[in-house]
Amino acid sequence: MTAPIQSIKTLLKELRLTAIYDVYQDWAKEAVEEDISHEAYLYRLLQRECEERFARKILRLQRISNLSGDKTFATFDLNRLPTNILKTVKIIREGHFLENHENILIFGNPGSGKTHLMSAIAHEQISNGRSIRNFACTTLVQELLKAKRDLDLNFLLKRYSKLDGIMIDDIGYVQQSQQEMEVLFTLLADRYERGSVMVTSNLPFSQWEKIFKDKVMAVAAVDRLVHHSIIIELNLPSYRIYKAKEKKYEK
Ligand code: ADP
Ligand code: MG
Numbered sequence: 001m002t003a004p005i006q007s008i009k010t011l012l013k014e015l016r017l018t019a020i021y022d023v024y025q026d027w028a029k030e031a032v033e034e035d036i037s038h039e040a041y042l043y044r045l046l047q048r049e050c051e052e053r054f055a056r057k058i059l060r061l062q063r064i065s066n067l068s069g070d071k072t073f074a075t076f077d078l079n080r081l082p083t084n085i086l087k088t089v090k091i092i093r094e095g096h097f098l099e100n101h102e103n104i105l106i107f108g109n110p111g112s113g114k115t116h117l118m119s120a121i122a123h124e125q126i127s128n129g130r131s132i133r134n135f136a137c138t139t140l141v142q143e144l145l146k147a148k149r150d151l152d153l154n155f156l157l158k159r160y161s162k163l164d165g166i167m168i169d170d171i172g173y174v175q176q177s178q179q180e181m182e183v184l185f186t187l188l189a190d191r192y193e194r195g196s197v198m199v200t201s202n203l204p205f206s207q208w209e210k211i212f213k214d215k216v217m218a219v220a221a222v223d224r225l226v227h228h229s230i231i232i233e234l235n236l237p238s239y240r241i242y243k244a245k246e247k248k249y250e251k
Contacts, residue, residue, distance in 0.1 A: 020045045066134045075116075076117060076120050101196055105201070106198075114200040125164070137174070138173075138176075141181075160191075166198065171200070172201050172202060208221065
C-alpha cells in the first residue's frame, strides 16, 4: 500500500515536528541563497527541533517541580558556606548523585539556608533535564495517607518512582502520628537504591526517634537514607538574623 500524498506541512504536523514546521520554508530559501547542502539543511532543522523539545521539557519539569522560582544559585550567597561544604556542593552540582541514586541530606537550624540550598540544587538539575519534585514533608505525608486509604498507594509510589529526585522539605518539623510515619517510611523504603531522596531537616539523626516514634523504624529509615548519601551540616546562624544585623551596621 502506498502512503497517501500529503503536503509537507501535514506530514510535519502528523509527526509533531512543530519547530521544523515553523522554519523549514524560510530556511529552505536561505539554504538556496547560501548554497547550503541538503544534509546541512536537514541537520539544522533536526537540531532546531531537538533544541525546542528540550526547552519545552525543561518548562514542563519546572512546572511540576513545585519549587519556589527565586530560590536558585543566582540568589544564593555561596560565600556564606565554609570551605568544606563548598567543596561538597561543587560535587553535588555535577549531578551524578541522581544517576547513582544517592541521597542528599541537609541538616541545620532554622534559617540556615537548607531549603534555599536544596532548591537551588534541584533547579540546576532540572535545567539539565532531570525530574525533581519538591514536597513539604507534611503535604507529602498527607498525599501518601490519602492514597493508602483509597488503596492507591502502590500506584502513587510508581508515579513517584519515575522522578529522578524527590525533595522532602522539613522532615521532623511537625510531629506526626504513627500512621503518617509509616507511609513516609514506605516511600523511603520504596526509593532505596532506586531513586534519589533530597531531605532537609532541623533534627539531627539522633533525634529521629521523635519523628518516627518507633525506634526500630527510625533506625531503619536512617539506615536506608544514609547508605548512599551526601550529608551537609549547615551549622550557620540564621540568614535572616545575619541580614538584619548587616542592615543595622550599615546605618
Ligand atoms: P531553612 O530552610 O534552613 O530554615 P531557608 O533556606 O528558608 O532556611 O533560608 C531562610 C531565608 O534566608 C530564605 O529567605 C533564604 O532565601 C535566605 N537565605 C538563607 N541562606 C542564604 C544564602 N546563603 N544566600 C542567600 N539567601 C539565603
Ligand atoms: Mg526550610
